[in-house]
Amino acid sequence: MSRFRSIWQASLNATKKALTWNLEDLMPPAERLIFSFNSKEELKKWHLYSDSEYGGLSSASLEISEVDNGLKGTGVFSGNLSVDLAEDSKWNISRGGFCGMRSKKFDGFIDLDSYDTIALKLRGDGRSYISTIYTENWVNSPGQLEDNSWQAFVHVPKDNWYIAKIPLARYLPTWRGNVINAEMEMNQARILGISLSVNAEGGVPGARTGTGDFKVELDWIKAIRTGEYT
Known part of the structure; x- marks a missing residue:
């Protein structure tokens, strides 16, 4: 009888371990790296835009910082903001003075449904930056072919490295930079890109405002699960 109990107990313990492993496999990690900025290859996943596409005079660049002693580099997004228009501009824009970096579209989409926060490790200049998440268009408004966009401000303190944590629930739906006054829920399972x-x-x-130079360094962007906003 004791031998039977030993075998039964061993089988039960093995079953418990198997169930535990399965649960761990099903649970995504507490954080997910979305982008790193430590090589020129990584920077190729991004493209720049500014009001210069519409006759403005703002400019931007995205480069790798200089590194010493084998340390990894970081991405440096910098440039100059201007609200002026080129003299030969054929555009009539109502708002200039902007620059941005947007990731190229993912191969399909990424699923962030298991996370509640976007975290960015950066070092800046005291300005406010805008973090944008693009999701698959599920509004299906007539003539609307653009991705849905969701935005939140990121205040980047000057000089020191800083990890900004933005709850996904804080991102507001926008249309061409303006907040949409509508009740919408982000489709976190179908993220197409970030800017x-x-x-x-x-x-x-x-926060610092106005025209002139801007500069922010980026180490990484992650999705994390804090449990505070679920």
Whole structure:
């Protein structure tokens, strides 16, 4: 009888371990790296845009920082914000003074449904930047072919490295930079891309504003699960 009990107990323990392993396999990790900025190859996943596409005079670049002693580099998004228009501009834009970096579309989409926060490790200049998430268009409005976009401000303190954590619930639906006054829920399971941009005006109270130079360094962007916003 004791031998039977030993075999039964061993079988039960093995079953419990198998169930535990299966649960661990099903549970995504607490954080997911979306982008790193430590090589020129990584920067090829991004493209730049600015008001210069519409006759403005703002400019931007995205480069790898210089590294010493074998340390990894970081991405440096920098440039100059201007609200002026080129003299030969054929455009009539109402708002200039912006630059941005947007990721190229993923091969399909990524699923962030198991996470509640976007985290960015960056070092900046005291300005406010705009973090944008693009999701698959599920509004299906007539003539609307663009991806849905969701935006939140990121105040980047000057000089020191800083990890900004933005709850996904804080991202607001927008249409061409303007907040949509509608009740919408982000489709976190179908993320198509991400961008980081800066405007000459606007932002959180206390942040640096105005035309002139801007610069922010980026180490990585991650999705994390804190459990605080679920």
